[in-house]
Amino acid sequence: MSSCNKLNDMVPTATNTPFISTLLKAAIVPGVVLTGVGLVWELWVRLADVKTYLVPLPSAVVGRIVGDVGYFVGHGSVTVIEATMGFVLGAFVAFAAASLMAHSKSLERALYPLALLVKVTPVVAIAPLFVIWFGFGSFPKILIAALITFFPMLVNTVIGLRHVDRTALDFFNSLGASRWEIFIKLRIPSSMPYVFAAVRIAVPLSIIGAVVGEWFTGDRGLGSVIIVAHNDIDTLTLFAAIVVLAIIGVSATTLAAFVERRVLFWHESMVLM
Amino acid sequence: MLNVLSDIELSVPQGSFLSVIGPSGCGKTTLLKLMGGLLSPVSGEVSIGDNRPKFMQERKRIGFVFQDSSLLPWRSVERNITLPLEINSRGTHEDSSRDLIRSVGLEEFRDTYPHQLSGGMRQRVALARALATNPEVLLLDEPLGSLDEVTRTIMRYEVLRIWSDTSQTTVMVTHSIPEAIIMSDVVVTLSSRPGRVIGSVPIDLPRPRTDDMEDSSVFLKSASEIRQMLFGTGLRGKDV
Numbered sequence: 001m002s003s004c005n006k007l008n009d010m011v012p013t014a015t016n017t018p019f020i021s022t023l024l025k026a027a028i029v030p031g032v033v034l035t036g037v038g039l040v041w042e043l044w045v046r047l048a049d050v051k052t053y054l055v056p057l058p059s060a061v062v063g064r065i066v067g068d069v070g071y072f073v074g075h076g077s078v079t080v081i082e083a084t085m086g087f088v089l090g091a092f093v094a095f096a097a098a099s100l101m102a103h104s105k106s107l108e109r110a111l112y113p114l115a116l117l118v119k120v121t122p123v124v125a126i127a128p129l130f131v132i133w134f135g136f137g138s139f140p141k142i143l144i145a146a147l148i149t150f151f152p153m154l155v156n157t158v159i160g161l162r163h164v165d166r167t168a169l170d171f172f173n174s175l176g177a178s179r180w181e182i183f184i185k186l187r188i189p190s191s192m193p194y195v196f197a198a199v200r201i202a203v204p205l206s207i208i209g210a211v212v213g214e215w216f217t218g219d220r221g222l223g224s225v226i227i228v229a230h231n232d233i234d235t236l237t238l239f240a241a242i243v244v245l246a247i248i249g250v251s252a253t254t255l256a257a258f259v260e261r262r263v264l265f266w267h268e269s270m271v272l273m
Numbered sequence: 274m275l276n277v278l279s280d281i282e283l284s285v286p287q288g289s290f291l292s293v294i295g296p297s298g299c300g301k302t303t304l305l306k307l308m309g310g311l312l313s314p315v316s317g318e319v320s321i322g323d324n325r326p327k328f329m330q331e332r333k334r335i336g337f338v339f340q341d342s343s344l345l346p347w348r349s350v351e352r353n354i355t356l357p358l359e360i361n362s363r364g365t366h367e368d369s370s371r372d373l374i375r376s377v378g379l380e381e382f383r384d385t386y387p388h389q390l391s392g393g394m395r396q397r398v399a400l401a402r403a404l405a406t407n408p409e410v411l412l413l414d415e416p417l418g419s420l421d422e423v424t425r426t427i428m429r430y431e432v433l434r435i436w437s438d439t440s441q442t443t444v445m446v447t448h449s450i451p452e453a454i455i456m457s458d459v460v461v462t463l464s465s466r467p468g469r470v471i472g473s474v475p476i477d478l479p480r481p482r483t484d485d486m487e488d489s490s491v492f493l494k495s496a497s498e499i500r501q502m503l504f505g506t507g508l509r510g511k512d513v
Binding site for chain 2: 165168170171172173176177178181185186189192265266268
């Protein structure tokens, strides 16, 4: 967006900072805190003589990851791809359903109980069934991630598409705009703050969905790494997988926040930052 | 159903500037929405020339300005002004947006966004947007109502200057008696709910209007006439 450059000359908004520097800036304080926690933990395990098969040394966990980077990156990327595809699928279906529901109250009454049913049923309970139905590939995991993404995206998008400035709507109508034009040029942009509020919730959820799916079919992905390590009482690998998952989660959330700031540069929540 | 307006008999000569003034909730905005085709009258009819407001609306012959500018915050100044050209391609229009950005004095700000503008500038954009399709009728719903007194006074003459270039038939709703007088050819007073026309006051001031006219006897006479219609003779602070 070339117009953003000029914008920055006038008002100091955070719209134009590149992703990497955003990530670095956001990482300094938590990094210091994390290092502190790690140090305390390390000292505690060493000085209190804690059994390392119960609580491994942080330095050993880091060593486990660094010593076998290929292994963790390989399984990690499987989880990331499944979570991403699940998120995209869930968000896409939610947006389509929300568009229908936002236009018709009776359609909303018909679809909402179904959506609620999807929400209240724990994903962990459905996951084994999906594995039976769809086998051992990536598909059941993508489906689980999609399912867990679906509800928050749906609810917020419906609210967002409905929550339109009345006067702006009057203005569109005063020019004889069609429902489609109002949808594309007014409703969708107006819904973005709500959609992104849901994205913040749905991104970490989609990773949870993928990992839960992998628990039940232990061949690929960090979920399966965790199950195998658990069966072997290999606490070190278990911790390493958890740390890698945490890194993935933080990166995904930061990426989502970065995209949000780019898209919602005009919104009051961003202008005040 | 709420009876907001009744017995409204009003005609606006082509090319003239008419203001409607009255207490809050007297249905001024409803009246404007009826004229703009955003509402349909329960009984009676509204016509613009020989046509119904709906017909004019579908051809983009009506320009609206609202109290809160209702600009789209995700669009730049320029893209807000050209919005009416993008929608409803069935309606004919001339593209006068380029000249408009200049005439409202926003050339330097064409790439900025509404949240970066002051209230007065936002209303300039809203006015330019309303005029972008070169409509026949301009409907102003308290266009300066959200501005501070100083900006508001300056903007009155700004709006008049821009309006004088195009001379749309204009109906403005306002709460301010001086504003109604200095801007209009005719001021119509409405009573409170259900709104009825109390009377209309022709303003005998030459155009272009200037701010020293606010001290003229014509201005003061019109103001007292309007006050008389709205309040009768009974307004009085308590005696000490």
